[in-house]
Amino acid sequence: MEITAESPHKTLIVTCEEIVDIQLATELHGQLKSALTQGLRVEIVASRVERIDAAILQIFYAYFRAAHERALEATIKGASENFIRAAALLGLSKGLGLAEVVL
Amino acid sequence: MTVDVTQFFQAFFEESFEGLAAMESALLNLDIGAADSEAINRIFRAAHSIKGGAATFGFTAVAEFTHLVETLMDQIRSGQRAVTQPDVEILLHSVDCMHAMLDAVRDGSAVNQEQIAAVSQELQASLAGGAIASVATPAAQQSSMSAPKAIPNEKAATNGLWKINFVPLSHLLKTGNDPVRMFRELSGLGALRVAVNDKNLPPFLDMVPDNVYLEWELVLEANVDEKAISEVFEWVDGDCELTIQSPQPTPEISAPPAQKAAVQAPKAATPTTPQAPKTGAPASTHPKSGMKEADKKPVGASSAETSSIRVSIDKIDALVNMVGELVITQSMLGQLGKDFDMSRIDKLLDGLTQLERNTRELQENVMRIRMLPISFVFSRFPRMVRDLSQKLDKKIDLKMSGDQTELDKTVMEKIGDPLVHLVRNSIDHGVETHDKRVAAGKPETGVIQLDAYHQGGNIVISIADDGAGIDTERVLAKARKAGLVKEDETPTHERIVDLIFEPGLSTAEVVSDVSGRGVGMDVVRRNIQELGGTIDVRSVRGEGSSFTIRLPLTLAILDGQLVRVGDQTFIVPLVSIVESLQVKKELVNRVAGKAEVFKLRDDYIPIIRLYDMFGVHPENTLLEEGLLVVVEGDGVRAGLFVDDLLGQQQVVIKSLETNYRRVDGISGATILGDGHVALILDVSGLVKLSKNQGPTPQNDSDLALPRSAAA
Numbered sequence: 001m002e003i004t005a006e007s008p009h010k011t012l013i014v015t016c017e018e019i020v021d022i023q024l025a026t027e028l029h030g031q032l033k034s035a036l037t038q039g040l041r042v043e044i045v046a047s048r049v050e051r052i053d054a055a056i057l058q059i060f061y062a063y064f065r066a067a068h069e070r071a072l073e074a075t076i077k078g079a080s081e082n083f084i085r086a087a088a089l090l091g092l093s094k095g096l097g098l099a100e101v102v103l
Numbered sequence: 104m105t106v107d108v109t110q111f112f113q114a115f116f117e118e119s120f121e122g123l124a125a126m127e128s129a130l131l132n133l134d135i136g137a138a139d140s141e142a143i144n145r146i147f148r149a150a151h152s153i154k155g156g157a158a159t160f161g162f163t164a165v166a167e168f169t170h171l172v173e174t175l176m177d178q179i180r181s182g183q184r185a186v187t188q189p190d191v192e193i194l195l196h197s198v199d200c201m202h203a204m205l206d207a208v209r210d211g212s213a214v215n216q217e218q219i220a221a222v223s224q225e226l227q228a229s230l231a232g233g234a235i236a237s238v239a240t241p242a243a244q245q246s247s248m249s250a251p252k253a254i255p256n257e258k259a260a261t262n263g264l265w266k267i268n269f270v271p272l273s274h275l276l277k278t279g280n281d282p283v284r285m286f287r288e289l290s291g292l293g294a295l296r297v298a299v300n301d302k303n304l305p306p307f308l309d310m311v312p313d314n315v316y317l318e319w320e321l322v323l324e325a326n327v328d329e330k331a332i333s334e335v336f337e338w339v340d341g342d343c344e345l346t347i348q349s350p351q352p353t354p355e356i357s358a359p360p361a362q363k364a365a366v367q368a369p370k371a372a373t374p375t376t377p378q379a380p381k382t383g384a385p386a387s388t389h390p391k392s393g394m395k396e397a398d399k400k401p402v403g404a405s406s407a408e409t410s411s412i413r414v415s416i417d418k419i420d421a422l423v424n425m426v427g428e429l430v431i432t433q434s435m436l437g438q439l440g441k442d443f444d445m446s447r448i449d450k451l452l453d454g455l456t457q458l459e460r461n462t463r464e465l466q467e468n469v470m471r472i473r474m475l476p477i478s479f480v481f482s483r484f485p486r487m488v489r490d491l492s493q494k495l496d497k498k499i500d501l502k503m504s505g506d507q508t509e510l511d512k513t514v515m516e517k518i519g520d521p522l523v524h525l526v527r528n529s530i531d532h533g534v535e536t537h538d539k540r541v542a543a544g545k546p547e548t549g550v551i552q553l554d555a556y557h558q559g560g561n562i563v564i565s566i567a568d569d570g571a572g573i574d575t576e577r578v579l580a581k582a583r584k585a586g587l588v589k590e591d592e593t594p595t596h597e598r599i600v601d602l603i604f605e606p607g608l609s610t611a612e613v614v615s616d617v618s619g620r621g622v623g624m625d626v627v628r629r630n631i632q633e634l635g636g637t638i639d640v641r642s643v644r645g646e647g648s649s650f651t652i653r654l655p656l657t658l659a660i661l662d663g664q665l666v667r668v669g670d671q672t673f674i675v676p677l678v679s680i681v682e683s684l685q686v687k688k689e690l691v692n693r694v695a696g697k698a699e700v701f702k703l704r705d706d707y708i709p710i711i712r713l714y715d716m717f718g719v720h721p722e723n724t725l726l727e728e729g730l731l732v733v734v735e736g737d738g739v740r741a742g743l744f745v746d747d748l749l750g751q752q753q754v755v756i757k758s759l760e761t762n763y764r765r766v767d768g769i770s771g772a773t774i775l776g777d778g779h780v781a782l783i784l785d786v787s788g789l790v791k792l793s794k795n796q797g798p799t800p801q802n803d804s805d806l807a808l809p810r811s812a813a814a
Contacts (some may be wrong), residue, residue: 022276022313029312031429036307036436054282055313058304062316072237089286091299097157 005026010038015045022055032063039072047078052086061092113411115156116178117210118203122149123585124482127198133487135188144196147176151242151341153201165204168219171226173340178230181346184726193229195486196222204693266330267321273314282319289336295327314527371501412512414472429461470657474509476566480519481506482554484526498537498548499530510562511657517634518564520652521627525566525650526551528624533570533648543645545569561636561658565651567570572640575599585603591717604628604738611673626755633735634658635660635678661756661783663773665749669719672781673745674754674773681733681740683748694782698793701731701742706734711793713784716768722746736787743789755784768792 012035014028035042042059047074061078067074076083076096087093088101129142149797150173157165172194178184200222207214267289271282289295310316323332330348336345407568424661436454439447481503505681510518534540534549541547552567575596582602594602606625633640636654655661655678663674690702691710699710710731712722723746724727731742754773759766759782770785 025312026746029310033308043641047697052274052283054315054317055276057283058315058317059310059312061301062304062307062310065301065304085287086283089290089295091297091315095299095301103297 002057006081011041011043013043016049018048018053019052020049020056021051021053025055025059028056029059032059035102036063036066036070036072039070041073042067042075044074045078046076046083047080049080049083051085054090057087057096058099060085061090061095064096110159115160116205117413119153119156119205122153123202124388125149125196125487128482129194130191130194131489133186133191134509135186135191138200142655143176143186145660147173147180148341148403150176153205155340162205162208164219165201165208166613168197169201170202171223171230172201175230175725177345181344183346190229193222194224195458197226214370230734233337239587254681265323265325265327265329266346267323267332268319268344268346268348269316269321269336270344270345271339272342273311273316274314276446278337278339280342281750282315282317284323284495285335286319289323289332292327292335293323296322304620310558311754315398329756340520340545344557354564389698401744412475418468418471422465422472425461425468428438429458429465432457470511470588470659471509473511473513473657475512475515475661476507476509477515477562478506480522481555483519483523487523488530488551491527492534495530496536499534499536500548500550501553502550503553508555508557508562509656510654511659511660514532514654515635515651515655516564517630518652521630521652522564522566524624526553529566529568529648533568533572557651557656560685561653564652565649566652567647572644572646572648573600573603573640574644575642578602579771600640601639611812629737635661635676635679649723659756661773662751662754663754663783664732664751665781666713666743666745666747667722667747668713668717669721669748671717672720672749673713673774674781674783675732675734675743676783676786677751679734679736681735683730686729686742686744688727691726696803699726703733703740703742708738708740708742709790709793710742710744711789714744714793716789734786734789736785736790739790741790741793744785754781754783 012031014031029092032042034040042063052098076098078100081089081091084093084098084101085103087098088103093100128145129149133139133142149204150169154166154169154173164693175194177189179186179190191643201220203214204785205221206212269282275282277754281793286295286297297494298320301316303318304310304316326330329349332347333345336343339345346522382499432454436451436458439451439454443451452581484503487502488501522530528552534551535543537547540549542662550569552565554563554565556563579588579599580595582599582605583590587602587605588594592693604627606622626803628638630651631654634654635658636652638653639651640648641651661674662677664677665681666673666675674700681814686701692700692702692707694700698709701710710726712721712724713719714724721729724746729744730748732743732748733742735741735742754775756771757773759772766782768789769782770784770788772780773783775781
């Protein structure tokens with residue numbers, strides 16, 4: 001997972017690799033925590049995701065909730081089918097701003 | 104790479120039996136209506152572990168049966184149902200069934216299928232909400248088998264909306280399990296709707312990234328049975344709270360698992376094996392090839408008595424520490440030996456003293472490894488007292504103390520049955536029925552007190568009750584009738600009470616299946632004596648009885664009296680010695696011109712000339728020039744004629760049978776400090792032998808013993 005901060009636009013871009021799992025949870029949480037405290041905009045690029053687990057989706061979901069409370073922008077761009085389906089399986093589609101799917 | 108899972112069987116059985124004991128103990132202590140949640144969790148965890156292990160090793164019938172127990176416990180712990188007395192009864196019977204099934208798997212023996220099926224039915228009926236008034240009698244079990252109520256867990260596929268409440272424990276993700284994967288699998292069974300509950304999700308800055316805080320409510324529309332759903336969650340059992348609500352309260356009926364499957368040896372894992380993990384999460388150690396269901400061979404390495412022993416890490420650490428001390432001492436002595444002169448003799452003596460201390464402590468620590476708390480035996484009594492008191496309509500309170508008192512594993516295994524007999528006797532003959540107790544001005548509830556403690560080098564176990572005490576008049580009358588006491592004889596109270604250990608002397612008014620068949624107390628005493636122990640009884644009419652057992656802490660070491668016969672040294676167990684004395688010629692008589700007897704006060708005891716018995720060249724053949732060691736074996740006294748008494752010491756018992764061959768009248772051997780081998784006398788065997796005048800075919804060469812330990 002590549003995480004880059006684009007300071008001029010005050011945006012943190014999180015680019016997800018094919019597999020995003022619990023091993024990346026601490027690093028991701030740290031970056032998002034930092035973004036939250038700095039009031040950065042967060043953009044998650046999820047187009048390549050083939051497998052994502054509950055630990056990562058929970059972090060995204062928690063971040064989106066926190067960002068919403070602080071009126072910070074957080075978006076998921078180009079979510080892959082697998083990403084969308086995994087989020088739907090956990091009932092997190094709405095919270096992550098994704099389209100609902102029938103399971 | 105294949106894993107030979109059979110190497111884990113022994114550990115599985117040991118852990119399972121411990122789990123069953125814990126379940127039984129917790130069940131017996133459950134307060135109906137106000138059950139302790141920790142006790143309920145303990146029972147659930149034990150069942151869960153047994154089920155998991157049984158499924159892993161392919162003991163399908165055990166796993167299926169235990170699954171029912173686990174499900175019932177899960178309903179109780181999740182608050183879906185209250186703890187009721189019928190449920191406790193069913194669960195206690197389930198524990199018995201699980202024990203029997205595990206025994207059968209381990210030993211390759213048969214199991215009572217009817218009993219398993221009946222209890223299985225009761226569990227299923229209870230799970231389905233069926234009212235069980237009490238544990239069914241065999242007849243009732245038969246009828247319940249033919250008319251089962253509802254079986255929610257089996258093959259009854261139900262089309263409808265299954266409601267699943269899944270609350271993972273916070274650590275679940277760290278176990279390698281992933282709700283995404285599980286829910287995907289569920290969605291493969293039918294249409295799935297998921298609602299997440301984030302009420303426990305903390306503020307983002309506070310959350311631990313790999314903890315799970317979310318909970319889910321799932322609705323699955325599918326034509327499946329509950330088992331198919333619960334299988335999805337198989338690997339998170341114990342790591343979550345899971346509720347699966349059946350859409351129909353009474354699905355169609357199918358045969359219970361115990362009726363379908365006998366207790367099986369592990370079978371080969373196939374894709375259809377119910378417990379095979381589908382999520383692919385933790386690596387499975389399912390039995391591979393070569394373990395067929397048809398192989399009904401015992402899977403345990405051996406019987407329970409010869410199994411392994413668990414040792415606490417403290418004991419191992421103490422041992423390692425002591426070996427370290429020994430190495431230091433050895434190193435010090437080695438250094439001293441390199442350039443030794445007489446000026447350093449004091450250092451040498453100090454070193455030898457240190458070596459002696461190290462060796463003694465090492466021996467003590469090694470012996471401690473074989474020591475187990477007597478709770479292993481005591482733990483069976485709460486259930487036994489409960490069941491028997493119910494059966495006999497008595498109110499009995501069992502009190503135990505000292506259950507952490509340790510004794511040798513072998514002694515423990517052998518003392519179990521005599522203790523059971525004594526406790527059963529106390530329940531059956533000792534404690535009176537409550538109306539009799541009230542009439543006698545006693546509390547309605549009788550008390551049986553079990554105590555264990557160390558005293559000297561022995562363990563003392565006492566079993567006391569506040570019951571009716573021994574009816575000495577009845578005992579005396581029976582003893583007179585049996586010819587054990589002469590009509591004109593007036594034995595002391597102690598002697599009369601002691602008569603209950605005579606064979607065939609039972610004073611039970613009603614012969615029951617609990618006790619009172621007239622066999623038992625003599626066997627109890629004999630078994631205890633075989634362990635090198637003693638049993639005493641005290642009884643006061645109307646106040647109760649108390650049995651006190653004294654046992655050596657171990658069978659590996661013996662307190663012995665060294666005696667000399669010619670140039671041979673023999674060891675007489677101290678516990679067998681009554682007294683030692685010099686023989687006066689006028690007190691010796693010959694019976695029928697052959698056997699010699701010695702008049703010991705009012706009694707005549709046979710004289711056993713050890714030199715004659717074992718073909719040793721004696722120093723003395725005249726009785727008045729030697730010594731007579733009066734011993735008692737199997738309640739019979741005899742005098743052992745020896746040349747001299749040498750001293751007393753603890754000896755380590757070596758098996759003569761293993762190293763040489765069995766010799767009548769000898770129980771073992773030991774190696775003395777000077778390297779000589781000394782034989783340990785089997786007093787009971789000698790007494791029997793003396794009746795036949797000499798051991799069977801032996802001559803001098805039979806006992807030509809090696810003169811050094813090396814030989």
